Amino acid sequence: MERPTRSLVSTEDLSDADLRAVVARGVDHAAGRVARSLPLTGDVVGIYFRKTSTRTRTAFSAGALRLGAQIVTFGPDDLQTNTGETVGDTGRVLARMLDVIVARTAGPQRELADWAGQRRMAVVNAMTAEEHPTQALTDLTTMARHFGRVEGLRVCYLGEGNNTAAALASVLPRFGGVALELRTPPGYGLTEEVRARAEANAARSGASFTERHDMDELPSGVDVIYTTRWQTTGTSKPRPDWRQVFAPFQVTPKMWVDSPTAVFMHDLPAHRGEEVTAEVLDGPASLALDQAENKMHSAMAVLEWCRHVLP
Structure with missing residues (x-):
């Protein structure tokens, strides 16, 4: 059978x-x-x-x-x-x-x-x-392993609203009490469909979801700081100045001043000196290799x- x-x-x-x-x-x-x-x-x-x-x-x-x-x-x-x-x-x-x-x-x-x-x-x-989608499941598995839960986590994602971001935004707001904030470069955010799905899931579960296109007043006390590489596999950027647009969204050690206990996540491969500094990626807060194994x-x-x- x-x-x-x-x-x-x-x-x-x-x-x-x-x-x-x-x-x-x-x-x-x-x-x-x-x-x-x-x-x-x-x-x-x-x-x-x-x-x-x-x-x-x-x-x-x-x-x-x-x-x-x-x-x-x-x-x-x-x-x-x-x-x-x-x-x-x-x-x-x-x-x-x-x-x-x-x-x-x-x-x-x-x-x-x-x-x-x-x-x-x-x-x-x-x-x-x-x-x-399988990256999002890996990310949830990594969070659940490290924190013992997904519910109630505060996550700040920086970078392009690409397929990894879309999957993450689709699943995280399905867990009660989660606060997901995306900071995406102007012109490189989530699609309207993905944003609407995330907002609907958040309203249903009691989570919160926001997306902004600047780096002002970053959230403090977050549990997870997440980024992906700027040049997503199989894609290219239509604007020749895209690197200048993305530059302010780099993850640096300064982000840990207001979130000292946060862990860092990256779906890899990473480009040190672009979306994240080597000090963060290779530092004690990084779960990137655990995330890869997961x-x-x-x-x-x-x-x-x-x-x-x-x-």
């Missing part, structure tokens, strides 16, 4: 209960509290990346193997979409052979939504232009959720 599947194309595919279950499972994997039972034995997981990846690709490959699955990897030029086959036809063929596909396209999310329209193969969004623990939880191992 075939095992049912669930797809993670967007964080919106997770109910509040699912979201908390995946995060808690990621924490359990990280803490060594999950027995090595190889629940995905017999499954085949496709790893398809059209754009570069170190952490996400390795996390899902290693995670699938640790769960007992076998993996098939595809590079950016390996599929017949490069010779004119439609994305839909490719997805329908893969669904006859794979149990799960983890795909990074950096293109429109509708491609993966189309693939997820069948019931045979689970589809995991490993980053599209609009959203990076991507594997979170990936295992996602794969279990997709294959209904995780209720």
